[in-house]
Structure formats: C-alpha cells, structure tokens
Amino acid sequence: MTRARMPRPEEVAAARTDLRLLRARAERPADETWRIRGNCRSVDPETFFPAATEAPDIAVAVCGGCAVRGACLAWALDTGDTHGVWGGTTPRERRAMVIAWHQREEALVPVG
Numbered sequence: 001m002t003r004a005r006m007p008r009p010e011e012v013a014a015a016r017t018d019l020r021l022l023r024a025r026a027e028r029p030a031d032e033t034w035r036i037r038g039n040c041r042s043v044d045p046e047t048f049f050p051a052a053t054e055a056p057d058i059a060v061a062v063c064g065g066c067a068v069r070g071a072c073l074a075w076a077l078d079t080g081d082t083h084g085v086w087g088g089t090t091p092r093e094r095r096a097m098v099i100a101w102h103q104r105e106e107a108l109v110p111v112g
C-alpha cells in the first residue's frame with residue numbers, strides 16, 4: 001500500500017475555485033435524501049472504487065450526469081472521505097478539496 005502525499009499549496013488554491021467544490025457548497029444538503037437519487041444506485045458499487053492501476057473514468061462519467069453530485073461531494077468533503085469517486089471527483093482531487101473546504105469553514109467561524 002502506498003501513502004498518499006499531502007496536496008501542494010497550489011493544488012489547494014486551485015481546489016478553492018474548482019466549480020465542483022463551489023457547486024457542493026451551494027448544494028450542501030440539510031438531509032440525506034440525496035442518497036436515494038444518485039445515478040450510482042443502478043451501477044456496480046465497485047465501479048466507484050477502482051484499483052490504483054485503473055482509471056476512474058467510468059465512475060466520473062456516471063457522476064457527471066448525476067443530479068445530486070453537488071450534495072454528494074459536499075458529504076464527502078464534510079466527512080473528509082478520500083476513498084473512491086464521490087461527486088465526480090477522484091481521491092487525489094478530493095485530498096486538496098478537503099483542505100480547501102475546511103479552511104473556508106474555519107474562515108467563516110466568527111471569532112470572539
């Protein structure tokens with residue numbers, strides 16, 4: 001098993017303005033009902049957890065047409081899940097997004 005490297009600062013900076021992350025922020029769900037509306041309900045779950053040597057293209061394509069991809073990605077970023085494809089993002093992409101997501105959260109917390 002290989003350890004994932006930490007995202008570089010420029011990767012985190014790019015993640016902050018990634019349209020998928022911005023959509024996730026806008027569509028962050030108040031409940032879990034998005035789960036029953038995902039396109040992946042009719043796809044083999046293994047598709048979303050490709051081996052390290054496999055391209056995640058099929059899963060990313062399925063997510064690309066999913067109506068709840070923003071809510072799905074918001075869930076993955078809230079929980080810090082960096083395994084598998086969620087909301088059309090790969091684990092590598094999401095490692096930078098998770099940092100960007102939580103930095104923004106911290107910045108929005110009122111001080112004092």
Ligand code: SF4
Pocket residue numbers: 035037038039040041048062063064066067068069070072073085086087088
């Ligand atoms: S975005 Fe992808 S993983 Fe998330 S619910 Fe939709 S199809 Fe499933």
